[in-house]
Structures are given as C-alpha cells and as structure tokens.
Amino acid sequence: MYQVYPRSFADANSDGTGDVAGMIERLPYLQRLGVDAIWVSPWYPSPLADGGYDVADYTDIHPDFGTLAEADAFLAEAHRRGMRVLIDLVPNHCSDQHPMFQAALAAGPGSPERDLFVFRDGRGPDGSEPPTNWVAMFGGSAWERVTEPDGTPGQWYLHLFAPEQPDWNWDNRAVLDFFEGVIRFWFDRGVDGFRVDVADSMKVDQSFPDMPIDPRTGEVTRQKYVGSPIFDRPDIGEIHAAWRAVADEYAARGQGTRIFVSEAYLTPATRLVQYVRPGNLQTTFNFDALLCEWSAESQRNVIDLTIAAHAEVGAPPTWVLANHDVPRVATRYGKPRTGMRFTRDGVHPDDVGITWNDYVGLPVDLELGRRRARAAALLELALPGGAYVYQGDELGLEEVEDLPEEALQDPTWLRSGHTVRGRDGCRVPMPWRGDTPPYGFGTGRPWLPQPEGWGPLTAEAQDGSEGSHLELYRTALAVRRSHPALGDGELRWLDSDAQVLRFSRGEGFECWVNFGPAPVELPAGAQVLVASADVSSGALAADTAVWLQV
DSSP states (O other), rough: OOEEEEGTTTTTTOOOOOOHHEEEEEHHHHHHHHHEEEEEOOOSSSOOOTTTTTTTTTTTTTTTTTHHHHHHHHHHHHHHHHHHHHHHOSBOOOOTTTTHHHHHHHHOOOOTGGGGGGGEBBTTSOOOOOOOBBBOOTTBSEEEEETTSSEEEEEEEEEESSTTBOOOOOOSSSHHHHHHHHHHHHHHTOEEEEEEEEOOOOOOOOOOOOEEEETTTTTOOOOOOTTTTSSOOOTTTTHHHHHHHHHHHHHHHHHHOOOEEOOOOOOOOHHHHGSSSSSSSEEEHHHHHHHSSSHHHHHHHHHHHHHHHHHHTTOOOOOOOOOTOOOHHOOOOTOOOOOOOOEEEEEEETTOOOOOOGGGOEEEEHHHHHHHHHHHHHHHHSSEEEEOOOOGGTTTTOOOTTTTGGOOOHHHHHHEEEEEEEEEEGOOOOOOOHHHHHHHTTTTOOOOOOTTTTTTSHHHHHHTOTOOOOHHHHHHHHHHHHHHTTTSSEEEEEOOOOEEEEEETTTTEEEEESSSSSOOOOOOOOOOEEEEEOOOEEEEEEEEEEEEEE
C-alpha cells in the first residue's frame, strides 16, 4: 500500500497545490514501483485547518484538488492498472464549517441539530469553565465555548483535536446512519476501502469524568490508558462492526472486496488487535513497528508481539515505517535516539510518554539514516502481512527540519504558541525531476518550500540508477510479488548473532538484518535476491539487510 498525500504529491495545474490530475499523471510511476494499492489522504472540501482532516463535505472533492469527475477518472485508471484505492474516513470530527455543525450552532441548546455533536454546559456558577479537564491532542483544552444565537456566552463543544474540528456524537444513531451513507457513496463510486482516522476515538464516557494528572509533567495526561474516557472505549467495536457489515454486503452481492484499515495508536499489540476481531475491521496499522528503535532486540520483540497477537484473532498484521504524521524514516534513524525500546511485554516502561517532540534538535547523520532506512525497508517488506510505504520514502527523502516559521501550517504549531513545529516537515512536496525547486512538482510555488539539494533524490535522477533508493524499492517489491514465500505466511527465526535478525519465510527464502557494528559472514553459495548495500564480499555490513535464496 502506497500513501498519497494529495496536497504534496503532484501539481498538474501548477497552482502550488497537488491535485487529482497530478495523481493520475503519476499512476504509471506507482505501477512501475510495484504497489498493489494506493491510500489517498483526505481529498474532501476543507478549510485545511488540519491538512484536510477537518472535513466540510464528505461526498465531494476539495476544489483545489479537482472534481468528483476527476476522482472517478483516478479510480478507473488505478483499477485499469491493477491497483486498488483506499481513501480516508474521518469519523471522529468534521470541520466547524460543515453545514451540520453550523446548523447546530444556530439551533441552540437541546436541539436535535446540536445533539449530533458533543455539547455540554460549562462548570461554575456562570458556566465559564470547561465541562471537564480534558486536553486536546494539538494542545489546550478539548472544549470550546460558543456564543448562542441570542449573543450570550453558551455551551461548550468537544474537540479532541483542533477547535476547528468539533467531535461527532456517536451515541446518536443519526451519526451512524450519516456515515453509513458516506461509506456507501464512495463504495458505489468504486473506492475499495477506507483508512479510518483515529479509529480508537468517537465514543466518550457519558459520565464525563476528569482525567488524571501525569505525575511526571504535572499536567492532564494525554496517554491512552486503559479506561480512558475518550479513547479505546469498550463499545467502539459496535461502530466498526456496523461498517464491516456494509462492506460484507457489497462482497455478498459480488461487487468486490471492500476493506478497512484502522488508525489506532494503541500498545501493546494485544490491545490493538481487538479492532480486527472477526466481524470488526479487517486490518489495523501496526504503529509499534513505526515507533520501535533501530535495534535487533526491540525489533524482534515488536515482530514477535505483532505476529502472535494478530494470530490470536485471525487477522493479518501490517507493517508501517512512516506516514504524514511522523518524521521521515531517514531522519529518525540517523539520530542518536531512533525510537522507543520494546520488551517482550511492549514499550519499555521508561519510554512510555516519549513523543517525536523529544527528538527535535537532536543531531542527524543522514548518510547513516538512509543506510538504515534501506535496511528497514527490506525488513518491513520481508515480514508476513501487509506493508505500507509513505510517498517519498522510496526516494530516501529526509525530514525538512528547517522550514521557515512563516511557512508552518500544522495546528500543533499554532496551538502550542509557536513552540512545537508540528508535522509539516514530512509533508514537503515530492521532487520529481530537475536540480532546483519545485523539482517538477509543478511550475508554481509549492505550498511548502522544498529544500535545496534534493536534485540527486528526484525520481528522475534515481530512475535506472543502480543502487539508488528508488531502484531498491522497485527490486524488492518485484521480488515480494513474485516469490512464493513472501506476503502472507509463516516466519521462523534462525540461529544468528545477537545483533543480527535472521529468519526464514519458507521456500528457501531468508532475510538477514545486521544491527551490530561488525560485518557478518553470509552463507556460501546463497543467491542474493536483493540487498540494501553491497554484499559482494560475502559479508553483511553494519546496518544492512539482504534477502537470500539458500
């Protein structure tokens, strides 16, 4: 699965913003890369207060991105080329500009319109205090007070993210019916499935208790602890099961498989897989793999935990190294701290609560980071289950950590009082060709500035270049598609040095990854299918991976 972030993928009309026409133009590139499916981040009409995750209309296309007719053309051409398409479903919240929320504001307290969202009276004698102490994921209170139609200060509405993103009230049956209509609208147009944004939210504890104070920070916790009033509620599976029933209905009519992938940052894996029990969603992102540090012990623990937990519920695991919300792989793996430590029980207790903000300002060795990113790609693609690639990772792009402050648009930057830079650095537009910006993204000025020095990283520069990041991905994906051992199936660990991960997938296939500083001898006579660095000496160097046929 290849993630396209439409705003930053390809700009066909050269207005500085990526669009659907640009996506269509680049389908041959994706087909040659060897992907099976494309996940398209939100392309809906939106004020873009949160990069499109503030949806103003769930059944149309943002005019900056194109039209419904162009979306239909994209779906048809992707299908013609043998690729399926998933799009984002954003069910926890909408935009404050959505007509249904505007109607709720106008209708006033106690109205059916307002009951579609989570409105509550404030605390204190004049209702001037938020209903709870809950904090938003982007900073500040999770409650925003409104001015009532008569001009007086009024109720508060819940927004677990930005104030421009009011939360739907999923205890109201009308909300479930509305989203079932959205799902059917896109299924009927040929969409093959949905990536469910924050699939562990939506339901809230109707007693509205306060949340505990984190003793380490003295602030209200943002952790998704068991029993949280706002995340991973026990009845959330009822929503997922209803969506799955819709998908199964299409399959029963012979209209093709429709799938869901859940976005839920939950650990350990035994907790996460409750979202893919029989009758619920089919797959869920495995973010432990993304969060895990670059070490043999932690990586093996994550692999073991993931495979075992998914086997318990009969669901396929997924593997993901990056997306539009986290720093680029090449940058993360080039820093002194590369991720969280994982034990056989999950995240190491001392690493719970670490965020990507803790990595800001750490020095980076991009040569080392790219070397590890290449090895990580081969590790990911050799594991049993589905794999996700974020646009640009196949080019080895780094995080743009020095974007000028005036260019930053992420709501975290705004809500933190300009102290947390946010996620814009991984959303910088793709470089396609040329030596200077905009690198063939379009001819206009891109919505986020691209760095100088990306010329050697463009798709054109890497095309056909032996040893390039792009050709590594193309080769690995071709082998993955053709080799009978890869994709679904079993994994068996083989004897190796403590700093080396070595496993078999059957059919004579082995994957080796060297996390240690010293080279490791490879078995004599083995055929090299693909390697992340030169192994012609017969040894596997540090931070290198290889696929062998033995």
